[in-house]
Amino acid sequence: MEKRVLTTSDTFTPEIIDAIQERAELGRYLIRGYGAFRSVPRFDDLVFLTASLTRVPLEGDREPCATKTILGKRSCKRPIELDIPITIAGMSFGALSRNAKIALGRAATLLGTSTTTGDGGMLPEEREASSKLVYQCLPSRYGFNPTDLRKADAIEIVVGQGAKPGGGGLLLGQKVSPAVAGMRTLPEGVDQRSPSRHPDWIGPDDLKIKIEELREATDWQIPIYVKLGATRVKDDVKLAVKAGADVIVLDGMEGGTAATQSIFQEHVGIPTLPALVQAVEALQEAGVYGQVQLVISGGIRSGPDVAKALALGADAVSLGTASLIAMGCNKPIYLEDYHKLGTEPHHCHHCHTGLCPVGIATQDDELMARLPVEQATIHVANYLQALVMEVQSLTRACGKSNVHNLEREDLVALSLEASAMAKLPLAGTDFIAGQ
Amino acid sequence: MNNEQTLTRSAILDCASLSTREINQQLRALAAAGVERVQVLNPAGRHNLAVGLSTPIEIHFCGPVGYYCGGLGDGVQIEVAGGCGWSVGENLMAGQLVIRGNASANAAASAHGGKIYVLGDAGPRAGISLKGATLIVTGNVGYGSAFMMQQGRLIICGNAGAGLADSIYDGEIFVAGRVHSLGADAQFGLITDEDRLLLNQELLPLGLEARDYDFKKIVCAQEFHHFKTRNFPNGKTRTNNQRHLHTRDH
Numbered sequence: 001m002e003k004r005v006l007t008t009s010d011t012f013t014p015e016i017i018d019a020i021q022e023r024a025e026l027g028r029y030l031i032r033g034y035g036a037f038r039s040v041p042r043f044d045d046l047v048f049l050t051a052s053l054t055r056v057p058l059e060g061d062r063e064p065c066a067t068k069t070i071l072g073k074r075s076c077k078r079p080i081e082l083d084i085p086i087t088i089a090g091m092s093f094g095a096l097s098r099n100a101k102i103a104l105g106r107a108a109t110l111l112g113t114s115t116t117t118g119d120g121g122m123l124p125e126e127r128e129a130s131s132k133l134v135y136q137c138l139p140s141r142y143g144f145n146p147t148d149l150r151k152a153d154a155i156e157i158v159v160g161q162g163a164k165p166g167g168g169g170l171l172l173g174q175k176v177s178p179a180v181a182g183m184r185t186l187p188e189g190v191d192q193r194s195p196s197r198h199p200d201w202i203g204p205d206d207l208k209i210k211i212e213e214l215r216e217a218t219d220w221q222i223p224i225y226v227k228l229g230a231t232r233v234k235d236d237v238k239l240a241v242k243a244g245a246d247v248i249v250l251d252g253m254e255g256g257t258a259a260t261q262s263i264f265q266e267h268v269g270i271p272t273l274p275a276l277v278q279a280v281e282a283l284q285e286a287g288v289y290g291q292v293q294l295v296i297s298g299g300i301r302s303g304p305d306v307a308k309a310l311a312l313g314a315d316a317v318s319l320g321t322a323s324l325i326a327m328g329c330n331k332p333i334y335l336e337d338y339h340k341l342g343t344e345p346h347h348c349h350h351c352h353t354g355l356c357p358v359g360i361a362t363q364d365d366e367l368m369a370r371l372p373v374e375q376a377t378i379h380v381a382n383y384l385q386a387l388v389m390e391v392q393s394l395t396r397a398c399g400k401s402n403v404h405n406l407e408r409e410d411l412v413a414l415s416l417e418a419s420a421m422a423k424l425p426l427a428g429t430d431f432i433a434g435q
Numbered sequence: 436m437n438n439e440q441t442l443t444r445s446a447i448l449d450c451a452s453l454s455t456r457e458i459n460q461q462l463r464a465l466a467a468a469g470v471e472r473v474q475v476l477n478p479a480g481r482h483n484l485a486v487g488l489s490t491p492i493e494i495h496f497c498g499p500v501g502y503y504c505g506g507l508g509d510g511v512q513i514e515v516a517g518g519c520g521w522s523v524g525e526n527l528m529a530g531q532l533v534i535r536g537n538a539s540a541n542a543a544a545s546a547h548g549g550k551i552y553v554l555g556d557a558g559p560r561a562g563i564s565l566k567g568a569t570l571i572v573t574g575n576v577g578y579g580s581a582f583m584m585q586q587g588r589l590i591i592c593g594n595a596g597a598g599l600a601d602s603i604y605d606g607e608i609f610v611a612g613r614v615h616s617l618g619a620d621a622q623f624g625l626i627t628d629e630d631r632l633l634l635n636q637e638l639l640p641l642g643l644e645a646r647d648y649d650f651k652k653i654v655c656a657q658e659f660h661h662f663k664t665r666n667f668p669n670g671k672t673r674t675n676n677q678r679h680l681h682t683r684d685h
Contacts, residue, residue: 027663028662028663140564141526141545141564141566144526144545145526145528145547146487146489146507146508146509146526146528147489147509147528149487149507172662173660173661184585185547185566185567185585185586186585186604186605187604187605187660190604190660190661191659191660191661191662193602193659195564195583199525199541199544199545199560199563199564199582199583200503200506200521200522200525200526200541200544200545200563201521201522201541206502206521209482209483209501209502209503209521210503212455212482212483213482213483213486213487213502213503213506213507213525216455216456216459216483216486216487217486217487217506217507218487220456
């Protein structure tokens with residue numbers, strides 16, 4: 001019998017064929033959760049040059065290695081003091097279940113760090129669970145009110161998000177439950193498409209006045225962050241600084257979302273690695289490096305990711321997707337429910353459906369009950385603790401007693417792309433791609 | 436009421452040599468001290484005046500104000516003798532603002548409650564993202580007004596610019612004059628007797644009578660409430676079943 005060889009087009013791959021036929025059925029763009037799936041240069045493409053003879057290492061797990069992090073030193077009375085340089089990113093009640101939001105708050109509190117609200121307002125249980133809570137001011141202003149504003153420990157004006165810079169949020173009708181609709185002043189069950197622009201200001205000059213408004217409303221007590229999706233990073237960071245931001249939160253294209261057009265996730269924005277490097281340069285050129293803090297997010301998964309981000313100049317990192325995975329996202333349990341979604345554990349990105357098999361990205365009470373708050377809290381807290389230990393281990397190995405003393409000289413690149421984007425020498429050479 | 440009581444219940448605040456910070460701090464202090472009315476002299480178009488106030492007080496600005504006047508307010512009565520800049524009454528929760536002049540862009544942006552009167556024209560995007568407040572404009576409003584309005588009421592005694600109520604979710608809009616064009620998902624609705632009664636109640640405090648105007652009502656057509664699949668062969672559209680749609684997306 002003649003052997004049959006299956007050939008595959010590089011242009012029309014099986015995935016592309018599926019995507020075309022799905023669009024043909026739906027008559028609209030495809031929607032999914034998570035961030036970019038494509039391969040991009042990332043922190044994995046960098047390695048540390050730890051101590052040997054030129055530098056002396058500190059004893060792992062024994063000698064002190066400070067992790068304290070202060071955000072918002074520039075102009076407010078009460079900067080945020082964190083015990084660790086890792087925060088929890090903004091994720092809405094609506095996108096996430098009540099249990100997930102409470103667990104994130106409690107875990108952050110156990111580690112002495114902050115968590116962040118999201119596009120849907122401040123959940124009372126979330127405020128109660130979080131010792132330090134950052135209150136997002138988004139284009140939609142769903143649930144935004146001065147009473148909750150005064151309860152916040154910091155304000156984050158969201159200009160963009162790494163998964164969809166230039167686009168607004170999506171929350172499909174399955175997740176717009178009576179509680180979510182009530183908080184957002186929306187009709188129940190509506191396919192909510194959030195605006196991409198703020199209703200009350202448009203450009204950076206207006207943003208300056210908006211920041212002053214929020215400062216006046218909070219008596220200049222708490223820091224104001226500006227969150228940017230990574231696109232024209234240098235200009236955007238400088239404009240946010242000029243507008244008066246205390247902290248820049250920069251989200252690269254690996255950053256997740258509960259729902260957006262997949263075209264945004266794959267074709268919009270730049271990766272976290274070059275975004276971070278450009279943001280640090282922008283702060284230096286603006287003469288505010290050290291005064292305005294930088295929080296980087298988008299695909300941060302491990303202690304090495306955190307340590308490399310700090311070495312490149314970030315003051316802290318922010319975790320979204322990874323914190324959800326820590327509490328059970330994509331865990332191989334309730335397999336039949338993954339199958340109903342047409343997926344498998346480790347491959348699920350169906351947050352937009354509201355049918356999350358593990359009770360994280362859902363508003364369904366039965367599914368949410370699968371996520372016990374205590375267990376989720378411990379898992380996220382353990383994960384954060386593990387990341388801190390990993391960062392401290394790398395820091396001590398570099399001969400440093402404070403994670404914020406990690407520096408660019410501690411790193412080299414493993415690929416030409418990473419060398420060019422991070423502006424670091426290729427390992428074993430003095431060659432920096434592009435310079 | 437004797438003179439002494441009158442003095443303690445009202446105050447005059449001259450802003451000529453004060454910063455925005457100092458003005459707002461003094462307004463807060465006066466409200467906290469139980470002062471009921473304060474006359475603010477020389478506001479000089481400053482931005483961010485009387486923002487974030489939540490202790491009841493009546494504030495009368497003797498002159499124009501800048502951006503965000505009365506923004507993030509909750510239960511305060513504000514009157515401006517003059518025009519105002521962008522986003523007057525932004526995110527108002529309760530209370531009242533009366534602008535005796537024109538308002539620039541984004542009047543009452545994202546306001547959740549209370550009433551905002553513009554006794555003149557309002558610029559573009561009036562009532563944008565409105566979430567439950569009532570905005571009454573005795574003159575005209577600019578383009579993009581009531582964009583993505585969610586709840587509340589917008590009453591326009593004059594004309595409305597292009598794209599009125601684009602992408603509205605809910606709420607109601609009444610326009611007495613010409614509507615340049617409606618935005619996506621907005622449609623004219625039937626005016627009921629209840630609407631006429633309501634319009635009369637809203638306009639009477641301004642010395643206006645609804646019967647003197649030919650109000651048209653604009654509401655959400657709800658075509659955008661759910662993603663739709665086009666059925667090209669017969670030109671009809673259908674709404675996807677909410678429970679099982681989108682699950683195959685990737």
